[in-house]
Amino acid sequence: MTAVAVYPPSGSNGELQFANSSGLLDAAQAFWDRGNSKLLISGSLEVLGTQTVIDTVHLQVEDSVIGLASGSAGEGAAGDRGFVFCIRGETNPSIYWDESAGEFVMSRVTNTPADTVFNDPLADGQGGFQNLRLGTVKPTTGLLAGSGTLSLSDVGSDVFFFVSGSLGLKGSSEGNVAVFSGDTVFSGSIFSGDSGLSVSSSESLHFTGSSGGSRFNGPIFADTGISGSLTRLPSGKSYILAGSGMIVTTGSEGQITLRSEAGENFAKKVQEINSEIDALTPVTISGLKLSDTGYNSERIDVFVNGQMMVSGSSGDYVIAGNDTDLSFYFDLIPGDIITVRTY
Numbered sequence: 001m002t003a004v005a006v007y008p009p010s011g012s013n014g015e016l017q018f019a020n021s022s023g024l025l026d027a028a029q030a031f032w033d034r035g036n037s038k039l040l041i042s043g044s045l046e047v048l049g050t051q052t053v054i055d056t057v058h059l060q061v062e063d064s065v066i067g068l069a070s071g072s073a074g075e076g077a078a079g080d081r082g083f084v085f086c087i088r089g090e091t092n093p094s095i096y097w098d099e100s101a102g103e104f105v106m107s108r109v110t111n112t113p114a115d116t117v118f119n120d121p122l123a124d125g126q127g128g129f130q131n132l133r134l135g136t137v138k139p140t141t142g143l144l145a146g147s148g149t150l151s152l153s154d155v156g157s158d159v160f161f162f163v164s165g166s167l168g169l170k171g172s173s174e175g176n177v178a179v180f181s182g183d184t185v186f187s188g189s190i191f192s193g194d195s196g197l198s199v200s201s202s203e204s205l206h207f208t209g210s211s212g213g214s215r216f217n218g219p220i221f222a223d224t225g226i227s228g229s230l231t232r233l234p235s236g237k238s239y240i241l242a243g244s245g246m247i248v249t250t251g252s253e254g255q256i257t258l259r260s261e262a263g264e265n266f267a268k269k270v271q272e273i274n275s276e277i278d279a280l281t282p283v284t285i286s287g288l289k290l291s292d293t294g295y296n297s298e299r300i301d302v303f304v305n306g307q308m309m310v311s312g313s314s315g316d317y318v319i320a321g322n323d324t325d326l327s328f329y330f331d332l333i334p335g336d337i338i339t340v341r342t343y
Contacts, residue, residue: 091127282325
């Protein structure tokens with residue numbers, strides 16, 4: 001049907017009517033509401049031009065779904081789609097789909113609504129990428145925090161969350177350092193890369209909890225040391241046990257000390273005989289303290305003139321019953337040297 005507009009309003013209520021190809025007026029299709037200063041269109045409106053300008057203060061759209069690049073000819077060809085917020089004297093904030101990169105972008109660019117392709121936000125004259133403040137972020141396939149064209153698949157097929165950064169450039173103007181302010185809780189294991197885990201002198205890294213664990217493939221660097229319970233298993237038991245003759249202690253700051261009981265109680269005393277001493281007469285060795293050994297002959301070595309003696313009633317000597325005295329089964333003469341080593 002070929003419609004021809006009839007001017008001025010030809011309807012009885014001030015509506016615009018259109019004559020069809022037969023010259024007859026169709027039902028009211030455009031109605032001007034004088035009281036509310038509104039133009040009402042009873043059917044659909046299709047604008048066939050290349051530009052539609054709505055010069056109003058407020059635009060209200062009832063549609064719950066809005067399509068871009070879709071008209072009477074159907075969906076448009078593949079390309080960028082988005083919104084440009086025009087601000088005089090500034091690069092324009094924009095939210096759009098970047099077809100070439102396959103991602104949504106928030107940036108400031110010099111584009112206007114007349115463009116069909118969005119500019120590179122990092123190119124000269126553009127405003128770069130922009131901040132986005134959200135509530136809870138719930139990614140389903142992964143989360144990547146970084147710059148450039150890196151994707152999660154480039155990092156690894158098992159990666160869900162990745163934070164990029166630069167190694168060894170903390171404090172420099174060249175580094176992109178990842179900073180986690182406040183407490184960071186890991187419910188699973190922690191795996192370090194080949195470069196290891198580094199903790200600077202002004203920071204702390206805490207591992208708590210009885211489940212999970214931490215695994216480090218590379219070295220661990222701690223400028224001011226490592227503190228905490230370093231000797232406890234998840235059950236609370238010490239993972240270092242003292243064997244026979246050994247002592248294990250943990251200091252208040254977590255340091256571990258291993259000591260030998262024999263080494264701590266080792267003593268050597270030398271006594272020269274100045275006069276004849278009959279057999280089984282107690283000989284006092286100055287400074288000797290046999291109680292440190294529990295009077296155990298296995299922890300007492302006795303030598304006379306360099307020859308090792310055997311303890312016991314069928315041997316060479318016996319302990320006389322106190323800390324300092326030994327009784328020999330043979331006579332001693334001036335010049336004899338008695339050496340006693342205790343453990």
